[in-house]
Amino acid sequence: MSDIVVPKLNNNDTSYTLTGWLIPHGAPVSAGDVIAEIETSKAAQELTSSGDGVLHHAIAAGAECQCGDVIGRILTGPETAPRPEAVPAQPGQNPMITEPARARAAELGISEARLHGLGTSIIRSKDVELLAQAGSEATHTFSRGQRAVAAVVSQSHRTIPAAFAAIAVRVDDALAAARELGKRHHRFVGLPELVVKAMAGLRAAHPLMFAARLDEHTATLAPAANVGVTLDLGQGLFIPVLTGAEALTCVQIAEKLAAFKIKALDGAFAAAELQGAAIVLALHNDPDITLAGPIVFPGHTCVVALAGTRQELTLDTENQVRPHKIANISVVYDHRVVNGRDAVAFLRDLKTALEAPATLTQIGDPASC
Structure with missing residues (x-):
């Protein structure tokens, strides 16, 4: 017998929703x-069987679960007989309504009949939110x-x-280098791509900017420059991660980044794509934005912001x-880990790299070899 255990899917949620069993009980x-x-607040994650056997459900579809919970078992040999605690799959014509969706519908006064009218086989919290927004012009209901x-x-x-610091960077050469790369490889390359590359190259020189504070005495240094990039294309804020x-x-x-933008349009990220960032x-970079100071995400030491x-x-x-x-680049940092002198040194090195972008655009570029 092997347990089906809920893995840790992200740092933002304390609970998840089992939106559905894809294989029937037994x-x-x-x-x-x-x-x-x-389902998490950001993505849907598929769970796979760890071995051969007979699937037994331990909780019903639609129930909430937490990291470490046993939601089912893979039974082999004599153990394959049904167990009393197993919850059978829910047959019938009506759609499956997840527990968070049912609770949210009750809060908003939405009847089950209206939920059935959505015409979908599984009704999640986001479906309830959309239904509530469609029926009300005076209020706005926040999505999950x-x-x-x-x-x-x-x-x-x-x-x-x-704490906060910002620096002005001349980006004429960086923009020209990005355009040249785009023409050469038939891809759109812009300033954000060069900023990501420049940031990643500073991990060895500025390890604390990529660190995670453990306690008053210790921080964990990142073994690789995994850079998260904020994307909000109207379907919510996502921070997919460019690993290595x-x-x-x-x-x-x-x-x-182009592939991530497509996924951000419909929220089609896998949970793994939103995990593991060491810096964000x-x-x-809207042309009218001159300065930005975002939050430092829990588990990180700093966040870099690119203005217009x-x-x-x-x-x-x-x-x-x-x-x-000119573009202003700012850094918001955890002052318990990083001091102002370190943050300014990081910004100066970032400025130097972007104002002389040849090394950024040639390293690893097949066309330059």
């Missing part, structure tokens, strides 16, 4: 079969994802004493007025 399964789906964001923001402000970004070329970073780049690009007139070395494109 049915045979093989190792690697997808047997159930669990937004409520998770609110919890993280509150935890950050409550537990992390943050220091080993990626700018073009590879561009390809991965918050994109506030603007044109300024500056004096060159010969006192001639020249136009330059």
